[in-house]
Amino acid sequence: MEQTSSREVYANPWMSVREDGVRRDDGSEGIYGVVDKPHYALVIPLDGDRLHLVEQYRYPLGLRRWEFPQGTAPDRLDIDTAELAARELREETGLRAANMVDLGTLDVAPGMSSQRGRVYLATGLTTGAHEREHEEQDMRTAWFNRTEFEKMIAAEEITDAQSIAAYTLLLLHERRNPA
Numbered sequence: 391m392e393q394t395s396s397r398e399v400y401a402n403p404w405m406s407v408r409e410d411g412v413r414r415d416d417g418s419e420g421i422y423g424v425v426d427k428p429h430y431a432l433v434i435p436l437d438g439d440r441l442h443l444v445e446q447y448r449y450p451l452g453l454r455r456w457e458f459p460q461g462t463a464p465d466r467l468d469i470d471t472a473e474l475a476a477r478e479l480r481e482e483t484g485l486r487a488a489n490m491v492d493l494g495t496l497d498v499a500p501g502m503s504s505q506r507g508r509v510y511l512a513t514g515l516t517t518g519a520h521e522r523e524h525e526e527q528d529m530r531t532a533w534f535n536r537t538e539f540e541k542m543i544a545a546e547e548i549t550d551a552q553s554i555a556a557y558t559l560l561l562l563h564e565r566r567n568p569a
Contacts, residue, residue: 391415403465427505428468431475432460432496432556435485435512440533442515443548444482447528456542457550459483460507471508479512481520483531488514493559496552509556511563 395411405427412420435442435458445456459482463469472490479485493509520531534542539557542548 394419404462405466423502425499425503425505427498427503428462428466429471429474430460430462430498430505430507431471431478432458432507432509432552433475433479433487433490433512434458434493434509434556434560435479435483435487435515436560437513437515437533439535441536441539442483442485442531442533443539443553445530445532455550456548457553458556460552472510475508475510475512480518482529484518484520485512485515486518487512488516491563493556493563496555496559498552507552509559511560 392413393410394413396408398406398408400407405425408424408426410422410424412422414420442459443456444459445454447453448455459478461474461478461482463474463477472492475490476487479487489512491511491513493511496507496509498505498507520529539548543554543557548554
């Protein structure tokens, strides 16, 4: 597929939306609407059998949701994902990690968005004060054991696709690297 044109139709400090003209392999023409967001980092804070989650109001859904700490840099800055992961962990939970292991890449919604993320496993955790952004002022945090976490997924209390996919990356990592 060949891009024949592109125009930005909307932008704010967190994202932009563009409309691209395309030519398909058979010569027919069409358009794609693309949401461009910077890469993000997602962190799985793990202490023994316990996972640390954050809960916040997700405006587009109109619901509060439990998920792993995750986010992007402000003003669409492009920073190293390992640095971003440590920042998100500290910012949202107050936790600091002695060890961060890169578990892999996730694409958010490749049919409509260019955003990709890196998943990190955080261990050797110590507590400190959180450093939340203004939009995160209603955020709550809690520890859950793996059984509770999996029950929350089954009960649709955790529906964040990135968190569920990240947990799968953790399970695969553990299968390849038994303790």
